[in-house]
Amino acid sequence: MKTVAVFPNLIKPETGAVLRRIRDFLAARGARIMLPRTRAAEFGMEECGVDDIERLPADFALSLGGDGTLLGICRRYAANPVPVCGINMGTLGFMADIEQNELEQRLEKLCAGDYHVEWRPFLAGYVTKPDGTEHFLGHAINDIVVMKGDVARIISLALRVNDTPLVECKADGFIVATPTGSTAYSLSAGGPIMNPMVKGIVLTPICPHTLNIRPLIIREEDAVHIHLVDTRQSIIVTLDGQETTPIHPDDTVTVKCSDVRAGIIKFEDKDYYQILRTKLWRNC
Numbered sequence: 116m117k118t119v120a121v122f123p124n125l126i127k128p129e130t131g132a133v134l135r136r137i138r139d140f141l142a143a144r145g146a147r148i149m150l151p152r153t154r155a156a157e158f159g160m161e162e163c164g165v166d167d168i169e170r171l172p173a174d175f176a177l178s179l180g181g182d183g184t185l186l187g188i189c190r191r192y193a194a195n196p197v198p199v200c201g202i203n204m205g206t207l208g209f210m211a212d213i214e215q216n217e218l219e220q221r222l223e224k225l226c227a228g229d230y231h232v233e234w235r236p237f238l239a240g241y242v243t244k245p246d247g248t249e250h251f252l253g254h255a256i257n258d259i260v261v262m263k264g265d266v267a268r269i270i271s272l273a274l275r276v277n278d279t280p281l282v283e284c285k286a287d288g289f290i291v292a293t294p295t296g297s298t299a300y301s302l303s304a305g306g307p308i309m310n311p312m313v314k315g316i317v318l319t320p321i322c323p324h325t326l327n328i329r330p331l332i333i334r335e336e337d338a339v340h341i342h343l344v345d346t347r348q349s350i351i352v353t354l355d356g357q358e359t360t361p362i363h364p365d366d367t368v369t370v371k372c373s374d375v376r377a378g379i380i381k382f383e384d385k386d387y388y389q390i391l392r393t394k395l396w397r398n399c
Contacts, residue, residue: 117146117226120173120197121163122188123154124180127204133179133215134158140222149173173197175225175380181205182299186256186355189377190237193254198232198378200225209298209394212382224382232378235295235311236335239373240352242366243340249369255354256377257296259370261341262288262321264349264361269324271344276318276337283344284328287321291339291370295379298395300356306330310387311379316372338371 119141123130138160141148148163149171155164165171169191176192178185178201185201192199201211202218213221224230240252240259252259263270273283292301294309297317302308306319307330314335320328333339343350346364353359362368 117141117174118172119146119148120168120171120176121148121150122176122178122180122184123150123158124184124204125154125157127180129204129215130179131158133202133204133218134160136218137177137222138163140219141226144226146226169195175200177202178211179204181208182210183357185210187357189256189379190254190355192377193237193375196376196378198380200230200380207394209390210295210379212380212385221382225380230380230382233312233381234376234378236293237373237375237377238291238293238316238370239375240354241369242352242360242362243369244363245365252352252360253354253358254373254375255296256293257299257355258290258292258301260288260290260300260321260353260356261350261362261368262353264351268348269322270348270350273342273344274318275340276333282328284320284323284325286323288350289341290317290319290321292317292319296355301330307332308391335372338369340367340369342367
């Protein structure tokens with residue numbers, strides 16, 4: 116019997132109807148469905164509610180929402196990797212492989228094991244204090260962003276890769292992105308698009324006040340260190356745009372590729388370049 120974890124986004128008005136379609140389909144095939152207990156109660160499915168869902172074994176997880184919902188679920192499963200498949204209920208759904216009009220067809224493939232899993236790297240963020248003490252901030256599958264903490268004020272940042280000082284510049288911040296995140300905030304800031312299966316890390320400045328700095332792709336094994344040049348200023352760090360941490364002006368932010376991987380479920384009839392063409396370049 117398959118066990119399926121389901122994470123519904125409460126904001127989407129169609130979530131309840133889609134959730135019932137999933138429940139009915141999986142129940143007819145003898146599969147067990149489980150939801151976070153609070154979510155199960157909100158949708159009248161108390162019998163499916165469980166505590167600490169990310170600690171329980173599951174064959175795969177379903178994300179009902181947009182890309183942000185899927186990113187949050189991947190981070191929840193960082194310590195207990197379970198493959199996640201996105202059902203698009205957002206505006207773009209670049210990472211989601213299931214559209215609502217093909218739900219039952221794709222669920223059939225999932226139950227039959229007719230899919231593959233792409234294990235994509237997480238970034239790990241750390242803060243190093245002046246005394247050398249290091250604190251773990253968390254994981255991100257898209258990007259870790261170091262940016263200004265004050266409204267409408269440019270900041271002076273120094274960036275080092277491994278032990279080599281690379282650049283000092285005035286900017287709104289720096290984006291450190293995975294190949295998966297290269298089509299997110301980094302793309303909006305002028306960064307390159309990378310196939311998510313390519314090994315590398317993208318460094319993209321945000322609104323740099325210079326003509327002499329461009330986005331850079333570095334090796335997956337490189338470590339990025341960012342700190343304020345002018346300690347009178349303030350900065351924050353965001354993980355996938357969902358978790359924010361204020362950083363002391365004397366601290367150094369370190370970002371490197373984690374050994375942890377997120378499993379994203381993909382189907383053979385949908386390749387990356389097809390998704391690029393139909394979702395990102397559809398209005399060209």
